[in-house]
Amino acid sequence: MTSSSAPELIKSVDSAVLRVRTRAVDVSFNELFDMYNSEELIINPDFQRLFRWSEGKQSQFIESLILELPVPPIYVIEIEDGVYELIDGLQRISSYFHFRGYNSRNPGSPDDLALSECDVLPELNGLTYKKLPQSLQIKLKRHFIRMEVLRRESDKHLRYHMFKRLNTGGEILSPQEIRNCTIRILNNTFNEFLKKLAKNNDFDNCMASLSDEKREQMYMEEYVLRFFALKNNGDRYSKEVGDFLTEYMEGIAKSENKNSIFDYNTEEKLFILTFKILNKALGDAAFSGVSRKGNIMEAFSALLFEAITIGVQRRLIDLSTKDDKFIEKLGQALDEAKRDPEFQKWTKGGGKNYAAALRNRVDFVARKVDECLA
Secondary structure: OOOOHHHHHHHHHHHHHHOOOEEEEEEEHHHHHHHHHOOOEEOOHHHHOOOOOOHHHHHHHHHHHHOOOOOOOEEEEEEEOOEEEEEEOHHHHHHHHHHOOEOOOOOOOEOOOOOOOOOOOHHHOOOOHHHOOHHHHHHHHHOEEEEEEEOOOOOHHHHHHHHHHHHOOOOOOOHHHHHHHHHHHHOOHHHHHHHHHHOOHHHHHHOOOOOHHHHHOOHHHHHHHHHHHHHHHHHHOOOOHHHHHHHHHHHHHHHOOOOOOOOHHHHHHHHHHHHHHHHHHHHHHOOEEEOOOOOEEEEEOHHHHHHHHHHOHHHHHHHHOOOHHHHHHHHHHHHHHHHOHHHHHHHOOOOOOOHHHHHHHHHHHHHHHHHHHO
């Protein structure tokens, strides 16, 4: 680094630091419980559905509190004076709330956690909060945890990156769940748009082979995002699909405060039309592969999803003018494509996520569509 660039770097660092306003507060778990009940601590519904610790792991956390073991801090964003939104620490906070009789998996329904799998103090197993000796109840209530507060005056883009870095890489959240939670800090319009389209009936039927577990982890929303990212920005795709999707979603969210680069009305119509045609043509086996024996497989194929949904785009308007008999013919052509050895080279097996393979499978489907329309 040159001596002239060093001062500029230091100036940039100082500027970024000034845009982050934080303070640390030590609060008791009882205070957090009261703050939540009085709506001074907000846990967004998108977060509540991500509470996945097993009852055994929740119990071990409660055991740690009783043993007065130190616990990591939680992070909140100040959204208005005295009101905070949790951005990191969901599993710990929800475990305590569950033990106090509030199950965040099912808000509004009291559900006392009975401790299990406590291995340091097995005597705790089977006990609920109400069955604990009063002295242990008080110990739990008064156990303090550090709460790092990101003040509302802080730059929202830095708040976004803070949350992203706190939550990226955890095994608890799927990539789309992380995107869903983090992008809200920048702008939530595109997020809600993805959720809306994920409920489209034609799309849902085409995605029938996607497992219930994947659906629970927001993969339906991720594939809506993947559709738009590849359709609108596919020429920038290289290999890491996760980073590609995140960068595309960030780009849309950041543009909302200026002139949006995303025409919601037009894009929604194209999405609905795409899956209306594909549902008629291929039905619930739209993105299911074909076995060596020629049988339709139940497993969902992301590579087929990319190839077919993007491959039909070039002639989508032409396809929209055709009757059901022609669309049935299109379905037969796409089914034949799935069985074609050349096409299978780009849609079966590992290592097919690079850009050239994506172009090859999309182009193959596009040629099939052209042949149908010839």
